[in-house]
Amino acid sequence: MSDSVQELLNHPVAGRQSKMTSKLQPALKRTFRQIWKYRLSYLFMAPFLIVFTLFIMIPVLSGVVLSFTYFNSIEFPKWNGWLNYQNLLSQDVIFLKHVIPNSFKFALFVGPVGYVLAFLLAWLIAQLPGALRNWYALAIYAPSLTGGVAVVVVWQVLFTGDRTGYLNNLLLKWNIIQQPIPFTIDPDYLMPVMIIVTTWASMGLGFLAILAGILNIDRQLYEAAKIDGMGSRLQEIWYITIPMMKPQMLFAAVMAIANTLKSGQIGTDLSGLSPTPNYAGQLFNDHIRDYAFTRLELGYACSISIVLLGITILFSRMVWSLLGPKEGE
Amino acid sequence: MKRRTAGRHRLAAGGIFWSTLRSLDHTQRFLIVLLTLLGVFMLLPIVYVFNHAFKPLQELFLFPPTFFVHQPTLDNFTELFSFSDQSFIPMTRYILNSLIISAVSTIGMVVFGALCAYPLSKHPFPGRKLIFGLILVSLMVSVEAMGIPRYLVVRQLDIMNTYWGHILPILALPLGVFLLKQFMDQMPDELIEAAKIDGASEFRVFTAIVLPVVSPAVATLIILAFQTAWGNTETSQLFMQDEAMKSWPYFVGSLTTNLANNVARQGAAAAAALILFIPNLIIFLISQRKVIQTMAHSGIK
Numbered sequence: 001m002s003d004s005v006q007e008l009l010n011h012p013v014a015g016r017q018s019k020m021t022s023k024l025q026p027a028l029k030r031t032f033r034q035i036w037k038y039r040l041s042y043l044f045m046a047p048f049l050i051v052f053t054l055f056i057m058i059p060v061l062s063g064v065v066l067s068f069t070y071f072n073s074i075e076f077p078k079w080n081g082w083l084n085y086q087n088l089l090s091q092d093v094i095f096l097k098h099v100i101p102n103s104f105k106f107a108l109f110v111g112p113v114g115y116v117l118a119f120l121l122a123w124l125i126a127q128l129p130g131a132l133r134n135w136y137a138l139a140i141y142a143p144s145l146t147g148g149v150a151v152v153v154v155w156q157v158l159f160t161g162d163r164t165g166y167l168n169n170l171l172l173k174w175n176i177i178q179q180p181i182p183f184t185i186d187p188d189y190l191m192p193v194m195i196i197v198t199t200w201a202s203m204g205l206g207f208l209a210i211l212a213g214i215l216n217i218d219r220q221l222y223e224a225a226k227i228d229g230m231g232s233r234l235q236e237i238w239y240i241t242i243p244m245m246k247p248q249m250l251f252a253a254v255m256a257i258a259n260t261l262k263s264g265q266i267g268t269d270l271s272g273l274s275p276t277p278n279y280a281g282q283l284f285n286d287h288i289r290d291y292a293f294t295r296l297e298l299g300y301a302c303s304i305s306i307v308l309l310g311i312t313i314l315f316s317r318m319v320w321s322l323l324g325p326k327e328g329e
Numbered sequence: 330m331k332r333r334t335a336g337r338h339r340l341a342a343g344g345i346f347w348s349t350l351r352s353l354d355h356t357q358r359f360l361i362v363l364l365t366l367l368g369v370f371m372l373l374p375i376v377y378v379f380n381h382a383f384k385p386l387q388e389l390f391l392f393p394p395t396f397f398v399h400q401p402t403l404d405n406f407t408e409l410f411s412f413s414d415q416s417f418i419p420m421t422r423y424i425l426n427s428l429i430i431s432a433v434s435t436i437g438m439v440v441f442g443a444l445c446a447y448p449l450s451k452h453p454f455p456g457r458k459l460i461f462g463l464i465l466v467s468l469m470v471s472v473e474a475m476g477i478p479r480y481l482v483v484r485q486l487d488i489m490n491t492y493w494g495h496i497l498p499i500l501a502l503p504l505g506v507f508l509l510k511q512f513m514d515q516m517p518d519e520l521i522e523a524a525k526i527d528g529a530s531e532f533r534v535f536t537a538i539v540l541p542v543v544s545p546a547v548a549t550l551i552i553l554a555f556q557t558a559w560g561n562t563e564t565s566q567l568f569m570q571d572e573a574m575k576s577w578p579y580f581v582g583s584l585t586t587n588l589a590n591n592v593a594r595q596g597a598a599a600a601a602a603l604i605l606f607i608p609n610l611i612i613f614l615i616s617q618r619k620v621i622q623t624m625a626h627s628g629i630k
Contacts, residue, residue, distance in 0.1 A: 055497065056470070059478035258468050
């Protein structure tokens with residue numbers, strides 16, 4: 001129901017009355033009436049919002065406060081003002097020289113490539129007959145299902161640094177290289193290896209959501225398009241599949257950004273060294289973990305995570321403006 | 330006699346397989362070959378987990394690690410069970426803890442998430458943008474920074490060493506709300522309005538119309554929620570001092586990390602990893618099948 005109509009009925013002369021005093025009061029009243037009108041909506045959300053506030057909002061807000069302090073987890077935090085941020089952006093050589101470029105390189109490859117692959121694979125699976133889909137979906141989702149441990153082992157077999165590693169063995173046999181390459185330890189190779197492994201393992205939630213989204217599209221749309229003369233599969237994807245599943249595409253994109261920027265530990269898992277050789281595989285989260293748990297400078301660690309949070313929000317706003325619902329949609 | 334029926338079954342299954350294959354067009358056959366090759370590669374970790382658990386000790390320590398087990402043995406499982414027999418808490422207790430925690434929190438995550446997503450998607454209440462914005466932002470927070478404040482909240486609520494201490498902190502799953510809301514956004518509003526005109530209450534609209542339509546998303550969320558809850562070690566580590574209240578993945582973790590150099594328990598750890606993995610696999614297979622079936626049958630899109 002249109003609210004403005006109801007409002008006119010309730011306050012027929014509200015706009016015309018006096019100037020200052022009565023301007024605020026009706027506005028407040030209106031808001032309260034609106035809130036009361038939607039009390040059931042708030043009731044629906046209450047269970048989630050209560051746990052959300054307790055275990056996410058409060059901890060995050062205290063994280064923001066802690067980022068302005070010196071805090072070693074034993075003594076009471078000491079107020080530091082902007083010092084942590086100043087140090088982070090001017091003194092922290094590792095952060096500026098390694099962590100930022102590494103994280104961006106990593107995220108720029110893994111994010112978009114993983115996203116496109118997730119869409120492509122989901123689309124391919126959706127083209128198969130129904131009985132087979134479940135098994136292919138399982139295969140593609142397998143790395144996310146087994147978690148980190150097995151993933152690293154699988155790739156270590158391939159990338160082991162001496163001639164027993166499969167890849168080195170092959171390259172040596174074909175005389176492409178003379179010396180085995182220590183893929184996971186050499187700073188030059190670590191980042192590409194990390195990117196490959198993470199992309200392989202990134203067919204997780206985004207992939208499942210896209211697959212469900214594609215299957216959700218009404219088949220009749222495709223048939224109608226065929227009758228109207230749509231020829232190729234590519235046209236189908238561009239004009240029907242993607243527009244019809246915008247919400248899922250947006251979900252997958254935001255999750256891809258959040259997850260790639262938040263990932264860490266992979267460099268350490270692959271090389272077996274912490275920190276990674278020459279900081280070649282140091283990502284945002286590795287830096288945070290380093291300060292939080294090794295050096296116990298929790299205030300500083302918090303300020304790094306706030307910077308990371310800012311960057312992530314910035315990126316997802318960009319995606320939102322590309323894929324998000326436009327006005328009037 | 331028995332063998333013959335088994336053979337016939339196999340034949341029937343094979344027949345269905347071949348007839349499906351024959352009914353495909355060329356593109357589909359090409360796709361199947363391509364996806365099969367890729368799928369086999371992606372499946373490697375699962376193959377590895379299964380094989381690893383049955384490897385005898387000398388095979389576990391081969392370097393580089395081998396994929397397939399050559400002389401399968403059940404030693405690792407007997408070792409795991411006898412190891413936990415000697416310890417103070419029996420292994421079954423950890424598994425029971427984890428099953429209770431994961432069942433309750435999976436249901437909670439999905440129910441709370443769905444209840445929250447529905448008004449966010451369909452009701453224009455004041456503050457909607459703000460709440461959805463907060464949920465979105467919380468997706469991007471890394472958990473590392475939240476440990477200590479969370480500990481304080483749990484202590485204030487006095488739920489340490491209880492199941493609630495495991496369940497409540499993980500119950501708010503922002504990405505569940507986000508996922509379900511995105512699917513609900515696709516539902517036509519007319520559907521809901523029609524039901525309301527027919528006299529259905531909000532709650533009835535929610536259970537009888539909204540939930541069935543987004544059931545593929547719910548099934549997807551179940552996979553993820555269960556995986557999150559079942560694999561969670563953080564609550565055991567931070568909020569449980571009582572050994573009997575700790576969870577199975579935490580116990581497995583302590584087998585592998587603290588005893589990295591302990592040769593004897595590597596086998597037990599491999600067996601434990603398999604037991605850790607199997608519930609995830611089962612939930613995935615059931616839920617994902619549900620996604621595909623409901624998609625095929627649902628009339629309202």
